[in-house]
Amino acid sequence: MExxxxxxxxxxxxxxxxxxxxxxxxxxxxxxxxxxxxxxxxKALFTxxxxxKEERYTKTIxxxxxxxxxxxxxxxxxxxxxxxxYVMNTGVDQITPQERLEAEQALKDTKQAFQLISxxxxxxxxxxLAGLGEFEKAQNKVFKTx
Amino acid sequence: xxxxxxxNTVLPLKDKVYRLAKRLLVSRDEAEDATQELYxxxxxxxxxxxxxxxxxxxxxxxxxxxxxxxxxxxRSNNLTLVHSNYKDGNIxxxxxxxxKDSVSKxxxxxxxxxxxxxMIIQLxxxxxxxxxxxxxxxxxxxxxxxxxxxxxxxxxxxxxxKQHNYGIS
Numbered sequence: 001m002e003x004x005x006x007x008x009x010x011x012x013x014x015x016x017x018x019x020x021x022x023x024x025x026x027x028x029x030x031x032x033x034x035x036x037x038x039x040x041x042x043k044a045l046f047t048x049x050x051x052x053k054e055e056r057y058t059k060t061i062x063x064x065x066x067x068x069x070x071x072x073x074x075x076x077x078x079x080x081x082x083x084x085x086y087v088m089n090t091g092v093d094q095i096t097p098q099e100r101l102e103a104e105q106a107l108k109d110t111k112q113a114f115q116l117i118s119x120x121x122x123x124x125x126x127x128x129l130a131g132l133g134e135f136e137k138a139q140n141k142v143f144k145t146x
Numbered sequence: 147x148x149x150x151x152x153x154n155t156v157l158p159l160k161d162k163v164y165r166l167a168k169r170l171l172v173s174r175d176e177a178e179d180a181t182q183e184l185y186x187x188x189x190x191x192x193x194x195x196x197x198x199x200x201x202x203x204x205x206x207x208x209x210x211x212x213x214x215x216x217x218x219x220x221r222s223n224n225l226t227l228v229h230s231n232y233k234d235g236n237i238x239x240x241x242x243x244x245x246k247d248s249v250s251k252x253x254x255x256x257x258x259x260x261x262x263x264x265m266i267i268q269l270x271x272x273x274x275x276x277x278x279x280x281x282x283x284x285x286x287x288x289x290x291x292x293x294x295x296x297x298x299x300x301x302x303x304x305x306x307x308k309q310h311n312y313g314i315s
Contacts, residue, residue: 014303016296020274041306044248051249052272057164059178061157063189 170213263298
């Protein structure tokens, strides 16, 4: 293409009045090796546009996501919950009379043991309080506050 | 829209979506994430897609909106963009090096433009859309597109010329 023509097109290009065909012609001209020296800065511009268009999206696009996993997870959780509740409820009822008797015996024994301990503790407490009284007497003797 | 139809009409747009996202979001990773996210959204709305006359314009509009939202969120979080995916070529010829330099200079110059001009440059000079289509995508009058494009082209050209003359003298 003639140089004058190119210059004309470039002016139109700057004013954004070129058609797509004219812009394609400009791109063609500037991708050739024979570019007029005073237009060299346009070469970078059009080379850049050509290069940019070559860029590709290279990753794969997953259309279906792991969303369904959450659905299954909630189902699994509710199943686990129901099973555990069921096991716990039935587990209480499955005590044999023998076990019940043993448990009651154990409760009785334990109560007795606690009773014994508390009685003895009471005794000990009384002794300690008596000791304190002795101490007070001695103190009064020494300091004679009254 | 059936899966095959989706694969035939929407999937081929993935490069354009990615390039526009990269133009706006700058970093490759973010553009890839955005593309994935957008395709997920498109796929979810595939039933509605056939109601749109121009699926391509719709997809590009979605890309624009999504990326601008991302940018807004980023700015309010005070995060800075991670730049630079410039390719480094090992070409020994001085002239080609110079050209390479000014090509990546073009990239930097476009990055400094306002978002609207960036998008218009991308859609017109890289993707070769008609002004009417760009207007539809960006929700602008075709004349407004023309004006913004002219402004963007002149800015880039002036900066390049300045750079070039500086190199000579």
